[in-house]
Amino acid sequence: MLCDVCKTETASVFLTQIVDGKMQKVNMCEACSKEKGVSDPTGFALADLLLGMGAAQPVERGGAEGTRCPQCGFTQTEFKKTGRLGCSVCYQTFAEGLEPMLKGMHKGIKHTGKCPERLQRTQERASAMRDLNEALRKAVIEEQYEEAATLRDKIKALEREV
Secondary structure (H helix, E strand, O other): OEOOOOOOOEOOEEEEEEEOOEEEEEEEOHHHHHHOOOOOHHHOOHHHHHHHHHHOHHHHHOOOOOOEOOOOOOEHHHHHHHOOOOOOHHHHHOHHHHHHHHHHHOOOOOOOOOOOHHHHHHHHHHHHHHHHHHHHHHHHHOOOHHHHHHHHHHHHHHHHHO
16 A cells, blocks of 8 residues: 555555544555654644645645735745644635635535524525515505505515514
């Protein structure tokens, strides 16, 4: 089995980590394991290794090694070492290389967040009420009274639900 890092030597160090029920395996040769600090258990994290191994490589293509975040001064080199960004502006500064990495790590690249079901229903009702009221206003202005009556009935039905 070949080393996942250099892809030339035979792997002799095999690491397995289970995160959120998903197993991640990394196979390395002796030289790459020493280079990545595997022999020092206190300074080693599989996430940092995975970031340093392949996921952070696109960041280098995104710009020169000296690219710095204008807000916090964080560099690509520091990102590769720590696996973390310095501030929210870093996401825009290093966006070109981060996008493929984030797509691989998460479901998407846009955070949608979570909302309690009850609040979501309330927000959907409020949005529907605004849309119906706007449509009613337009129908009255355009003198489409039959459509306005239908919209009025829908608004009353929605109000009764609440």
